[in-house]
Amino acid sequence: MMILGLFSVGLSLVFFVLHSLLGGTELSASEAFYEISFSLFLHLLLPLISALIGTGIIANEVEERTLIYLLTRPQPKWKIILAKTLAGYITAGLILLIALLATYSVMSALAGDQGWMTLFSDLSRICGVLLLGLLVYLPLFGVLGAFLKKPVLAGLLFTFGWENLVAYIPGKIRLFTVVHYLHDLFPHFRKVRGNSETAFFLNIFITDQDLSTPISISILVLLAALFTGLLLSVLYLREYRLEQN
Amino acid sequence: MTVEVKQLSKWYGQVIGVNHLTFTIEPGVTGFLGPNGAGKTTLLRLLTGQLKPSQGTISxxxxxxxxxxxxxxxxxxxxxQDVFWNFHSGWNFVVxxxxxQGYSREEAEIRAEKAVEAVGMWDVRNNRIGSYSKGMRQRIKLAQIWAHDPRILFLDEPLNGLDPIGRKSAIDLIKKMGAGGKTVVVSSHILHEIEEMTDTIILINHGRMLAQGNIYEIRGLIDTHPLQVTIQCDNVNVLTTELLGYEYVQSIQFDRVQNRLTVETNRPDEFHLRLPRILSENKINLQSLWSPDENLDAIFDYLVR
Incomplete structure (x- = not known):
């Protein structure tokens, strides 16, 4: 997973160098960082890392059959899952934030126009969006992992098949994606509408159904609560046979 | 601590795991005996609350x-199952x-020390579990169950993979716990293992309970089944001739080299009553007499057939 984080830094560099070589308009550190954090972090790394970690919250214990030990302790089942979810959240959050900070510092150094503090508010807002997204994705993938036999595959299909494709389809169907609500919270998402290069990419995601920031946050929090509740009740709802040797 | 099972059934779709089981287990060692796939593990998982009964109650x-x-x-x-978080050392696993279980780190370490020492794993406690042999893994698994001094222990095939010394110490520990007032439930498909630990058994096959109780009481349940008795004496010819005249003797196998005959009788009580008289009337010196099938193997074979 850390490799994925490092990969993002490398990819940012490649993107930046290619952009310069192909003679694109001069890209400021903020623009480059903004595009990378939007396309790479929000649309790829966030759901991907969430899928890899989230699907394993219960599925790994079932697959390894170590769930036996967890279920025969004097701890309520919800507490066991909550502890595992928190651990997953911290791990995934750290990977994303470290990779994001590394990417930002690389981009900032290459562009040479702005220091760390200049775009600190954007950076912290992006961090907030990613952590909020994680709060929804992680239990969502946890639930998938609890009920499906090939949870990672299902998680990847959901990431690339649903979240990243349906978000492109015009109309109301995109309201059923998590990423749709995260778009609204992204810094400058509305501001860039109609703006040349960056806007060309970002405008793909803009629809007439865009919601205000408080509504988007409320929906995301509700979704997080719903999926977390579902995840916490999984061990009460279903039993695991755990195949023998 | 008493375990009470009433009309317990567990099924998965069309497959029956256990079927209408009713029994009570009192403190001491009780053995669940049955072939692989008999339903012992399912029963233990029901008893430990990992599975929800489809019908009936467990308390x-x-x-x-x-x-x-x-x-x-x-x-x-x-x-x-031989399952662990393999990144753990044996020590970390038990702690x-x-x-x-709710112990503070300090208390956990004190208890872990005793448990790990009791199973003879002290010297290798800091090695990763992934590097342990199967016997060592089994021993560390046993350490984690008695470390918190439970009142009731459920052990599923606990002697799997243990070497003779490990087996002996595990058996001694299990017997000691049973004698100390704990309720110990041990499952095994190997009959002599159970026999070494207890004479209170529950026989299970195809998810059904075939019998429960003392091995000798269970033997009584199958009195109608033929019993084999092997007799070694100084005149097997005469004894064979005499025994052939009795209607409750079903067959006789003859071994002249060993001066031995094995009699199969469908009325063991009658046979044991008459045999001394036959021997004395024919002046036959008895050298030894035993029943090769008066152990759990034979009883189990009879009951599951």
Whole structure:
């Protein structure tokens, strides 16, 4: 997973160098960082890392059959899952934030126009969006992992098949994606509408159904609560046979 | 601590795991005996609240087991499966299990020390579990169940993979716990293993309970089945001739070299009553007499056929 984080830094560099070589308009550190954090972090790394970690919250214990030990302790089942979810959240959050900070510092150094503090508010807002997204994705993938036999595959299909494709389809169907609500919270998402290069990419995601920031946050929090509740009740709802040797 | 099972059934779709089981287990060692696939593990998983009964009830000292995590302060469970978090060392595994039992780190370490020492794993306690042999893994699994001093222990095939010394110490420990007033439930498909630990058994096959009780009481249940008796004496020819005249003798196998004959009788009581008279009337010196099938193997074979 850390490799994925490092990969993002490398990819940012490649993107930046290619952009310069192909003679694109001069890209400021903020623009480059903004595009990378939007396309790479929000649309790829966030759901991907969430899928890899989230699907394993219960599925790994079932697959390894170590769930036996967890279920025969004097701890309520919800507490066991909550502890595992928190651990997953911290791990995934750290990977994303470290990779994001590394990417930002690389981009900032290459562009040479702005220091760390200049775009600190954007950076912290992006961090907030990613952590909020994680709060929804992680239990969502946890639930998938609890009920499906090939949870990672299902998680990847959901990431690339649903979240990243349906978000492109015009109309109301995109309201059923998590990423749709995260778009609204992204810094400058509305501001860039109609703006040349960056806007060309970002405008793909803009629809007439865009919601205000408080509504988007409320929906995301509700979704997080719903999926977390579902995840916490999984061990009460279903039993695991755990195949023998 | 008493285990009470009433009309317990568990099925998965069309497959029956256990079927209409009713029994009570009192403190001491009780053996679940049955071939592989008999339903022993399913039963143990039901008894430890990992599975929800499809029908019937299970209670430990009057408390329902399913979704009752508080009971696990008093329960120790050793699974049959050879499963661990392999990144753990043996020591970390036992301490983690104790921490999950609710002990402070300090208390967990004190208890882990005793348990790990008791199973002879002290010297290798800091090695990763992934590097342990199967016997060592089994021993560390046993350490984690008695480390928190439970009142009732469920051990699923606990002697799997243990070497003779490990087996002996595990058997001694199990017997000691049973004698100390704990309720110990041991499952095995190997008859002599159970026989070494207890004479209180529950015979299970195809998810059904075939018999429960003392081995000798269970033997009584199958009196109609033929019993084999092997006799070694100084005149097998005469004894064979005499025995052939009795209607309750079904067959005789003859071994002249060893001066031995094996008699199969469908009325063991009658046979044992008459045999001394036959021997004395024909002046036959008895050298030895034993019943090769008066052990659990034979009883089990009779009952599951």
């Amino acid at each position: 430990l000292n009057g408390e329902e087991v399913w979704n009752n995590h508080r009971l696990f302060h008093q329960i120790g469970y050793c699974p049959e 983690s299990m104790l921490r999950m």
